[in-house]
Structures are given as C-alpha cells and as structure tokens.
Amino acid sequence: MRVMMLLKSDQKSEAGVAPDQKMMTDMGKYIEKMFQAGVFIGGEGLHPSTLGTRVRISKGKTTLTDGPFAESKEVVAGYFLMKTKDLKEAIEWALKIPGEPEGGEGELELRPIFETEDFPLDPAEQPGGWRDQELEARKALPVPGPEKGHRYMYLLKADKNTESKMMPSEKLLQEMGTLIGEMIEKGVLIAGEGLTPTSEGAKVRVSGGKRTVLDGPFTETKEIIAGFTLYRAKTKEEAIEWARRTLQIHMEGTGIESGEVEVRRIYETEEIPVSAQEKPGGWRDQDRSMRERLGQ
Numbered sequence: 001m002r003v004m005m006l007l008k009s010d011q012k013s014e015a016g017v018a019p020d021q022k023m024m025t026d027m028g029k030y031i032e033k034m035f036q037a038g039v040f041i042g043g044e045g046l047h048p049s050t051l052g053t054r055v056r057i058s059k060g061k062t063t064l065t066d067g068p069f070a071e072s073k074e075v076v077a078g079y080f081l082m083k084t085k086d087l088k089e090a091i092e093w094a095l096k097i098p099g100e101p102e103g104g105e106g107e108l109e110l111r112p113i114f115e116t117e118d119f120p121l122d123p124a125e126q127p128g129g130w131r132d133q134e135l136e137a138r139k140a141l142p143v144p145g146p147e148k149g150h151r152y153m154y155l156l157k158a159d160k161n162t163e164s165k166m167m168p169s170e171k172l173l174q175e176m177g178t179l180i181g182e183m184i185e186k187g188v189l190i191a192g193e194g195l196t197p198t199s200e201g202a203k204v205r206v207s208g209g210k211r212t213v214l215d216g217p218f219t220e221t222k223e224i225i226a227g228f229t230l231y232r233a234k235t236k237e238e239a240i241e242w243a244r245r246t247l248q249i250h251m252e253g254t255g256i257e258s259g260e261v262e263v264r265r266i267y268e269t270e271e272i273p274v275s276a277q278e279k280p281g282g283w284r285d286q287d288r289s290m291r292e293r294l295g296q
Contacts, residue, residue, distance in 0.1 A: 001115075007079060018272050055262075069262075087200070104206070104207065111198070159226070230266070
C-alpha cells in the first residue's frame with residue numbers, strides 16, 4: 001500500500017527557519033534507509049503558511065484567505081510518500097523519524113492513499129473512461145521542469161463525505177479526469193492522489209520525548225486532508241486557479257455547499273541557505289543524488 005506521512009508545523013517551520021545541519025544530515029540518512037528498503041517514493045518540505053492561500057467556496061461564493069493560518073499544530077510543514085506492506089510498517093518508519101519538534105511537542109499523520117482498484121466498477125463506465133485514462137497517465141506522466149514555474153501543492157480539506165468514504169460518482173471522476181488531462185497536456189502536473197478517511201489512518205504524537213501512536217478517526221475535520229496534487233505554476237494566481245477548479249469539481253460532484261483547499265509552495269533545495277558547516281557529499285549532494293535515482 002502507499003501511505004502519505006504528513007509532518008505538522010512547529011514554531012520554527014512556521015517562522016521559515018531552516019533546519020540545522022545535524023537535522024538535515026540525520027534526515028538525509030533516514031531517507032536513504034527508506035530508499036534502500038524500497039519504501040521511499042518521495043517527499044518535500046513546504047514553505048510556511050505565511051506564503052500560502054486558502055480557497056474556500058461556500059454557497060457559490062469564492063473567498064481567498066492568505067496565511068499565516070492560526071492552527072499551526074494542524075498546518076502541514078512537509079510530507080513523505082511511502083510504499084509499505086501495511087499501515088503497521090508505515091507507523092514503524094514514522095516512529096524512527098529523526099529530530100524533536102520545537103517545544104518538545106508535535107505530531108505527524110499517516111494516511112493510506114486510494115488506489116485505482118479501490119473504486120468499484122460502475123455500470124456506466126465506458127472503455128477509455130477515467131479509469132483507463134488514469135492508468136495510462138500513471139505509466140507515461142512526464143516530470144515537468146522548472147521552466148513550468150515553481151512547484152506547488154494543493155491540499156483538499158476533508159468533509160463529511162470524504163470522511164464517510166463515500167465513493168465519487170462516475171461524473172465526478174470523469175470531470176476530474178478531464179482536468180487532470182488538461183494539466184498533463186499543459187505539462188504542469190507532477191502527481192495527485194486521494195487519501196482514505198482518517199478512520200483508516202494513524203497519528204504519531206511526540207510529547208516530552210515520548211512517541212505515542214493514536215489510531216483514527218480524528219475529529220478535527222476542518223484541518224483533515226482528503227487529497228493532494230503536486231504541480232507547477234508560473235504565478236501564485238495560476239496555482240490558486242488550478243486549486244479552485246479542482247475544489248469546484250469536487251463540490252459539484254459530491255453535493256456539498258462548502259469546501260476548502262489550501263495552496264502551498266514547495267521548497268527547492270537551492271532555496272535552503274548554504275551553511276559554512278556543509279561539506280561535499282553532505283545532505284545537499286545526497287538530495288540531488290536521490291532525485292536523480294527517483295527520476296525527479
């Protein structure tokens with residue numbers, strides 16, 4: 001199964017303070033172990049929410065809210081994508097993550113990713129429909145380069161339907177497939193996935209140096225993530241518009257009156273200041289090597 005590990009913010013990450021060299025080195029070793037074990041698929045850090053925007057549609061009205069966002073404990077600071085045998089194995093890796101959050105308290109969240117085969121066949125499905133299009137896109141999706149703009153991530157917030165694992169309609173899947181096809185045609189899409197409900201996930205909470213595993217479901221539905229898309233955009237306005245269109249399709253397809261998506265910039269390696277303590281072969285070179293091996 002594929003699992004997303006959502007790393008939550010602390011005071012330092014929300015202030016835009018880069019991790020120190022020890023933390024970067026330790027994290028590099030952790031990622032390398034995951035890669036060697038065949039677990040690591042990808043992972044990135046996100047710029048603080050001060051640079052982010054939330055898009056909310058309620059009863060037909062669209063509202064944009066710029067960060068920072070007050071719920072810093074629930075704001076996502078970064079993520080890992082893993083391929084594990086089961087959730088238990090993902091939790092074992094999460095418990096080994098290096099470092100301690102600012103203030104000694106924090107958490108990360110583990111959420112399985114929907115696979116195409118999780119969606120039941122609909123009698124209305126036609127050959128060449130959304131399912132075939134998605135499987136084809138997964139095989140041939142090109143990786144867009146920096147000429148397409150900065151990398152962004154939009155995070156779709158959960159609602160009562162996503163948390164109840166309501167399966168999307170054929171119409172919703174077809175329209176979302178059309179939008180994804182447009183993003184592929186324009187050469188901006190990197191990846192996009194839906195997350196299973198929190199009832200199938202887990203949290204690892206850190207407090208006083210102790211790490212505790214908490215099983216879902218989680219009640220903070222306002223900040224729960226139901227899905228994500230990684231893409232490139234040349235302007236923040238362009239990034240927001242892709243997110244708005246996704247949210248609109250999701251809402252119309254599920255019949256909800258209000259919905260929200262969060263748009264965040266992804267850190268590039270060159271945006272992290274070079275430290276005087278850095279040495280050749282350190283975390284920065286390891287990061288470049290890892291991206292080459294992953295074809296990113």
